[in-house]
Amino acid sequence: MRLILAFLFASVLICRADEAVSGRWQGSVQIPERELNVVVDLAQNKSGMWIGSIILIGLDVKGAALGDIVSKDSELSFTLKHALGAARVGPAQFKGHLDANGTLKGDFLQSGNTAPFILKKTGPSQVEFPPRSTAIAKELEGEWKGNYELFGYPRHVTIKLTNHEAEGARAEFVVVGKKTNNLPVDFVTQGGDFLTIDSHETGISYEGRFVTGEIKGTFTQGPIEVPLVLRRSK
Amino acid sequence: MNISRITILLWSLWAAALCPAQSMFRGDATHSGVYAGTAPRQFHRIKWTFPTGDRIVSSPVWNKNVLYFGGDDGNVYAVDAETGRQIWKHATGGPVCATPAVGDGTVYIGSYDGKFYALNAQTGAVKWKFSTGGERRFEAKGLHGLQPKTQTIADPFDVFLSSPVVAQGAVYFGSGDGNLYSLDSASGELRWKFKAGDVIHCSPALADGVLFFGSWDSYFYAVDAATGKEKWRFHGGEDPVIHNQVGFQSSPAVVDGVVYIGCRDSNLYALDATTGKEKWRFNNELSWVITSPAVVQGKVFFATSDSSLYHVLDAATGKPVLRQQGKAYMFSSPAVVNGVVFIGVLNGTLEARDVTTGELLWDYQTETSKQNKGWVLTGDRKFNDPLLNYSSWREAPLVANDRQFGIGAIFSSPLIQNGVVYFGSTDGFLYALE
Numbered sequence: 149m150r151l152i153l154a155f156l157f158a159s160v161l162i163c164r165a166d167e168a169v170s171g172r173w174q175g176s177v178q179i180p181e182r183e184l185n186v187v188v189d190l191a192q193n194k195s196g197m198w199i200g201s202i203i204l205i206g207l208d209v210k211g212a213a214l215g216d217i218v219s220k221d222s223e224l225s226f227t228l229k230h231a232l233g234a235a236r237v238g239p240a241q242f243k244g245h246l247d248a249n250g251t252l253k254g255d256f257l258q259s260g261n262t263a264p265f266i267l268k269k270t271g272p273s274q275v276e277f278p279p280r281s282t283a284i285a286k287e288l289e290g291e292w293k294g295n296y297e298l299f300g301y302p303r304h305v306t307i308k309l310t311n312h313e314a315e316g317a318r319a320e321f322v323v324v325g326k327k328t329n330n331l332p333v334d335f336v337t338q339g340g341d342f343l344t345i346d347s348h349e350t351g352i353s354y355e356g357r358f359v360t361g362e363i364k365g366t367f368t369q370g371p372i373e374v375p376l377v378l379r380r381s382k
Numbered sequence: 383m384n385i386s387r388i389t390i391l392l393w394s395l396w397a398a399a400l401c402p403a404q405s406m407f408r409g410d411a412t413h414s415g416v417y418a419g420t421a422p423r424q425f426h427r428i429k430w431t432f433p434t435g436d437r438i439v440s441s442p443v444w445n446k447n448v449l450y451f452g453g454d455d456g457n458v459y460a461v462d463a464e465t466g467r468q469i470w471k472h473a474t475g476g477p478v479c480a481t482p483a484v485g486d487g488t489v490y491i492g493s494y495d496g497k498f499y500a501l502n503a504q505t506g507a508v509k510w511k512f513s514t515g516g517e518r519r520f521e522a523k524g525l526h527g528l529q530p531k532t533q534t535i536a537d538p539f540d541v542f543l544s545s546p547v548v549a550q551g552a553v554y555f556g557s558g559d560g561n562l563y564s565l566d567s568a569s570g571e572l573r574w575k576f577k578a579g580d581v582i583h584c585s586p587a588l589a590d591g592v593l594f595f596g597s598w599d600s601y602f603y604a605v606d607a608a609t610g611k612e613k614w615r616f617h618g619g620e621d622p623v624i625h626n627q628v629g630f631q632s633s634p635a636v637v638d639g640v641v642y643i644g645c646r647d648s649n650l651y652a653l654d655a656t657t658g659k660e661k662w663r664f665n666n667e668l669s670w671v672i673t674s675p676a677v678v679q680g681k682v683f684f685a686t687s688d689s690s691l692y693h694v695l696d697a698a699t700g701k702p703v704l705r706q707q708g709k710a711y712m713f714s715s716p717a718v719v720n721g722v723v724f725i726g727v728l729n730g731t732l733e734a735r736d737v738t739t740g741e742l743l744w745d746y747q748t749e750t751s752k753q754n755k756g757w758v759l760t761g762d763r764k765f766n767d768p769l770l771n772y773s774s775w776r777e778a779p780l781v782a783n784d785r786q787f788g789i790g791a792i793f794s795s796p797l798i799q800n801g802v803v804y805f806g807s808t809d810g811f812l813y814a815l816e
Binding site: 174183185187203204205206207208209210211274276282337339340342344355357368 | 433434435436437453454455456457467468471475502505507508509510511755788809810811
């Protein structure tokens, strides 16, 4: 009986700790000579996993996904999945603890630097989710090919589009120049006859309109934009 | 019922008759800047704030209880007007310093990436995209007296992009490439484009089938909306030496056959909409008129930059009706609602003034402005010029501008809907006050 009560008591404490962490947190990172205003949203999904997103005002980061979220006792840590990371030293990270006043304090680590942060809870969580791929029209499914020229070199593009029910559409995006590049596509969507394929990791995207059996569009890589017409593979 | 109540009631009826829409810059295609409904004569509380990833200079518009606006973080946002919760965001390739227009379930807006977007108002999905010749700021050698005078300098005060107007199957907007574009609003196909001599960043006004807009080439134009053919042009002032007193950055208001337009040559002009003939001008002694005038009940409401003056003029004659001294530059355009004028100030304050007396009813200072980091502001909220503008050489003026603008400045023109005041700030937040 004592064991059951102890277990129940521990469960209640864990739930309270989780409740304390879940929510919208606002505050700042005190980088020397510069204050970084931060909004962090944390919540647990249906299976109890922590999810979160972050807004870094002034750094064009709005709703970037958090990863490696660990909440244990009053300690909390998480990383920024795709923002402010550096290949050499890994992702930016927040490591802190929740004090008795409900303030989250700790260190922000980025590119080998460390700065203190303070966050206070301001309301319920508003975790932002990355845009999800949507299904595409049947006539867009299949393999498409096209060519473009960049800096005097020809590039050959193959895009294979498939629908996957609840997950929406997927794309295999291959660019062959001096070498073969398989681009990791994380977003495919169609609005009317307008198709968008994004590889956020590489900063490459393709957008085009499906007109009379062709997709007439633009291949974009950062500031570089080149026209690219895709036709069905024969 | 006392006189003031009768006045407020008359204002309400007048405004309601004039302005059914809030779904584009300055409320509707004529840009009168007058809105229907109630307005808070006292500040009660912050209803909500919505954080974004960067500064906001865009103005929110309202359609079916959803607010739409652009962010300098490159996103176009749809936010629930009641809760302040994000409905969707759509990423563009550059800062979105324009105000969207909403019509037929579509959000229209341009971005610094040089693209013009038509987005599904419910989902944010792209309906079509149109490539302009590319965005850029107004630029000139030795601009504003900055040094070295042989260096071409982009104007940091050219903060807005052109906000579109949608009407009768077409969408109209200006561009940094010097063109005024007319696109088919359903397909994005080019109907026509009109080439001016320099950047067009004002929002065109549309009245009786004619588009009215100005350019940094010192001309103000009237163009047939159906064909793109020029009907007339009006020449504003020029400044061939430091290019400070030239260009139409303000957006026009067209009321009762008269076009009211502010100019960087320090004048507010009233032009005959049919002929382009000048009816009167009001000179502001070297102070720019960037705000877009609001016009209602025979009065013109506007404010100035350097002199920081809030003016009300007689619309028929241009004679001053009243004048109030503000504290800092005003680029935000006044919104007139139910006897109250709302305007944003670059010192990070939103002001509410009585329409009749011009007296300050209340103001709201953003937290960033209150903190006044680096003493950008003086103790009485004016710009701290000795600490800001200590040099006109190289990057010093740009750093000064960046610090000024970063104080929570309100470039955004307030939108008032159901008694709530909505506006953006350079502190990155969209505010809802009641």
